[in-house]
Amino acid sequence: MAVAEAPVSGGKPLRGDVVAGLTAAAVVIPKAMAYATIAGLPIEVGLYTAFVPMLVYVLLGTSRPLSVSTTTTIAILTGAELSSVAPGADPGQLIVVTATLTLMVGAILVVASLLRLGFVANFISLPVLVGFKAGIGVVIIVDQLPKLLGLHFDKGSFVHNVGEILRGLGHLSWPTLAVGVGTIAVLTLIERLRPRWPAPLIAVAGAIAAAGLLGWENHGIDLVGTVPSGFPHLTLPDLALAQQLWPGACGIALMSFTETIAVGRAFQASHEPLPRANRELLATGAGNVAGAFFGAMPSGGGMSQTAVNRRAGARSQMSEVVTAAATVATMLLLAPLIGLMPHATLAALVIVYSIGLINPADFRDILRVRRTEFLWALAAFAGVMLLGTLKGILVAIVVSLVALAHQAADPAVRLLGRKPGTNVFRARTPEHPDDEAFPGLLLLRLEGRLFFVNAERAAEKIRPLIAQYHPRYVVLDLSGLFDLEYSALSALIDAERRHRAAGVQLVLSGLNPEVHAMVLRSPLGKALGEEWMFFNLEMAVDRLQADAALPTPAESPT
Template sequence: MTSAAVPARTTAAVRADVVAGVVAGAVVIPQAMGYAGVAGLPVEVGLYTCIVPMVAYALLGGARKLSMSTTSTIVALAGLALAAAGTPDDPDEAMAAVSTLTLLTGLALLLFWLLRLGWVVDAISDTVVSGLKVGVGLTIIVDQLPHLLGIDAGPDGFLRGIGHIVTHLDDANRATVVLAALTLAGLWAVHRWVPRVPGPLLAVAGGIAATAWADLPARGVELIPEVPSGLPVPAVPPLDGATTMLPYALAIALMAFMETIAVGRSTREPADPPIGTGRELLANGTAAVAGAFVATAPPAGGFSQTMVNVGAGARTQLSSLVTAAVAVAAALFLAPVLSDLPEATLAAVVVVAVTGLLDVDELRRIARIDRAEVWVAAATGLLALVTNLLVGVLAGVLLTYYLVLRRLNHPLLFQESPLPGLLVVRIEGALYTMNVRTVQTELVRRATTADPPPRVLLLDLGATLDTSVTVMDAFAATEQQLARDGIALWVAAVPEAALVKARRTAAWPSWRDGGRVHPSVRAAVDAYERLVAEGPDDAAT
């Protein structure tokens, strides 16, 4: 490659990132402003979330194309937290409250990083996340319906929201409904036929133009609260309501990290560096803590905005820095214009954005593979709908670990009988206190019900890892049970860590000297053949 080719490639990459950053800004900024409304916050909170957290992640994060602002899942949980703490009506007080929540979320993420707890979140299954996203998506859509219809906002929650809408349909504003229908149709048409065009930007521009052209306020169409010009003044988050919001902050931190790591890994290319949980926790936590001092929503990497970034040609985090610069320009120069945006337009942008969470095809795929997992997804989503999203998150975490323990407690056992009188059972999975009794019972059952019964039961332990006192005691009990039926217990391919502990037991000399411990299954089979050749009765000793 010539020396001139390197600058040319660098220039092309920079140009691609700049274009992607501008395009992503056109989508992410109005979407984040709409998300702020989901949490009952002033729309400028969403605008600010596209600045400081995005810059912090661009400097520290490991995913090259990830766009860090906020997501529908996060703002829905934030809305619950603020409601629990008593969301104030005054915009300044509301922004102070969300800065506290964002600070707690960031500190939780940094604590996860310090304690190296990334593996805990990694263990939460995609199945649970899929179910939770359906619950979140339906809840947010119902919350936005009053804005699309031009009626008063109803109570929080999916079922209560549905009830409120049904009983207030007669109050719907015709102009608002027409505007919302046209905006939704336009957004879906753009997404379907010209996906590279920034639909949210067109929707926002069209809504602002309609306000001036058709005098929408005079027709009863509500506009968003006035957006103040300028950048936020840094302030220390107050600690009022911190105790109440702390459980929600932990749930938000959990979800933020899950979304960020999932988005980062899904957009990673083979040539990109690995996405490490520690680095992502540090980057996400720092982004949240930094954002808390300028009243942002809790940040996270979102699928929709990141895919816009990728689709526009982003190659590095320079694109996110450009998006942040676009948000700064919007805050400084476009605030008066944005204040003419109808609430119905912003609600339509949010609804179209969150429909991506209702991934029915993914649930069908899960159902084809494992029906138990699709029931877990359904239970998670249903709990999120009928109670609240925090309960859904906690239920999802518990169900995930239930599935893990269920599988661990039922390790796979594969058996074969290479020679008459020899039954070989391979244990696939770790043996530990909670599952060894189940394995013990199954081994005895298989050996004593075989026809004809074996003289030797050989355990292939090559797929296990370690052992414990409980496991060794269970093996001793298994040996005694089998001995009553004239069956000898042998072991092969015992892991070195387990051998070290076994040699410290009083029973080890008899196992070693009795020829019941073998380095491999092949060696054990050979030993059994020699014993049979010497005399049939010797094989059972």
């Protein structure tokens, strides 16, 4: 979905990009630090992720407003992988494992770009993605609640964490809870009353100031603590971990690219070129590869920060350069102040922005349109929570592919009638009881692709109709059929022989040039000849009425 061109402050493109970059930085920097905590990493990793990958994307990316750092989905997937591969690792080891994971994610994306696999982003259907993201949102909220409540326990599965939270409610820290609830209230009020204000920056700055002035640490409120200042140090990945990390890296790479291309397309202005999928693979992949050597976690395009960037007036990728520069200033000058930030504030920030992943209206809309796809969304939702986030990706992909296979295996076969007084043939339904039917003629339309998976299913739908109407001619309208595979053609040849032996003539109409040429080269073409193949359905009906001296069209039988 394209968006309208954003206004530019002062009428000058460069000034608009500077304002947009600084405004986006006010959102990106606090959220990046919060997302690092989701992954179980030091918060400075979030700053590194908002710096290097963003600059690399500026050089290679094709979307003008896209703001690149990390996202809630990527963060929770990263955290799940790190806890699986390196449970209980000290911060130094964790950084090495993260660097290796980030490098592998980037390498996978770069290789996918070289192989031109941009279409893979379409492998997860929208209903499944809705369920997957909602599940991620619930998992993140449950993961952050202990920090909001001041509870401490060993993390485990989703069900385990929920149970521990419920058991610990009698021992929560009221001061910590007050800080978290207060942060949520500030964020919510600003978003509603002053949506143009940088709510995350205001909430974080207020919490840091209060913690320093009021000595919150003395009241049992956990603070972030020491944050290293300066540029990130060179980090060398450990390729010996590749065998353990590659399944998770594949899942994170898929989600990174899916989110990046979706956000880039969503915020494309009408005058801007559409983001190129394979180039986006290269840009995000190179950003991850470079970021790996500077302590960054896996990255991709972020929805909320890109929305802020666009609304604030971004017209070019210069706005992202400004955001990266603001991140550098934070690393060099503000690290001591960041150390005063309460963990409850970060948790509240994560929870508020993770709730946006859970949209019951999306589930309702899917259910209203198609119940089957609603069940797919629920399967992905439950898969994330019950099987874990990385396995949840697998569930999402499998559900999407099963859905695709189910649709392909059940081809549409429509019984047609003619709209009275026109040459329009359409499916006969109770809504059109006056549509014309033709005694002796059975008009059927096949749609989609007919191949070995669904040929027999199409035959199963056609046989009862022949038995019900006892036609002299079965006319297959193939105008909606874009491909006829050899196995399906063989089945059609056998069906033509059986029906001809039973006194029923098969007739084809509306064949596209490829299907027509294929039929002519087969025994079916020899059996039918041009006599029983027509340019369109109207010509077939006119000819068959005349040849068989059928009566004037009558009302369709009930």
